[in-house]
Amino acid sequence: MEELFNLKGKTAIITGGGRGLGKQMAIALAKAGANLVLCSRKVDACQEVCKELDEYGVKCLSIKCDVTKVGDIQKVIEKTVNTFGTIDILINNSGASWLAPFMDLPEEKWDYVLDVNTKGPFLFSQAVAKVMIPQGSGKIVNIASVLGLGGVNPEIMDTIAYNTSKGAIITFTKDLAVKLAKHNIQVNAIAPGFFPTKITQGLLEKSNHPLHAHIPAGRFGSDTDLAGPILLLTSKASDYITGHILIVDGGISALV
8 A cells, every 4th residue: 555655756737835725735745755846936945945845865856937937847847857857747836816806907916817727737748747657657636626617606706817727726627538548648637725824815805705605614724634645646546546536625516
């Protein structure tokens, strides 16, 4: 069983790896033995996480990157391959949101959210696939959201651009999984519920409803609740799982 979840010698890129869910997943993968490449527009946060990962005896790079820019992505790919020789895992975690009523949402904010949340994963997956296809293996995990599963009461979360982008990521995950399966590359997604990250904290505070009342588990996600799911989807344990959306939401999506 330990071998199924062992990531020793593997190399993982995590976008937005300097805080929140990205940091949580970086710690989980480091504990399993993976070397990490953390990239974000705010590279200082990634550098701090890399320092924290020293205690696990793995190597960690922090690289400044805007996931909507091909040039930035290519620099991450080249530095990763030059340093570690390969790319085994990609976690598309970088995200953006904007809180506004549908009728008041500015066009430029719609474009911004969709660019980061959908264009970014497309560009990064495309670049990483050029490395994974020749080596005949790889794991791509997209971070979707329970808010992308359907309509959302605006009194709970008035974020139509974010919700739309995460719904798109769910379909993108399934379609890319079909296209890359023949290359032994598994593509899956995690759809988290409400986790108090930097992106969601302000949204949670502005909600007109007590969100705990909408979560059967009675709490928000913790700083370890994604560790198991991400370890599953990045290890040999998921070699026959692809195109799957793993919902981690405390039971929200189970409500009728």
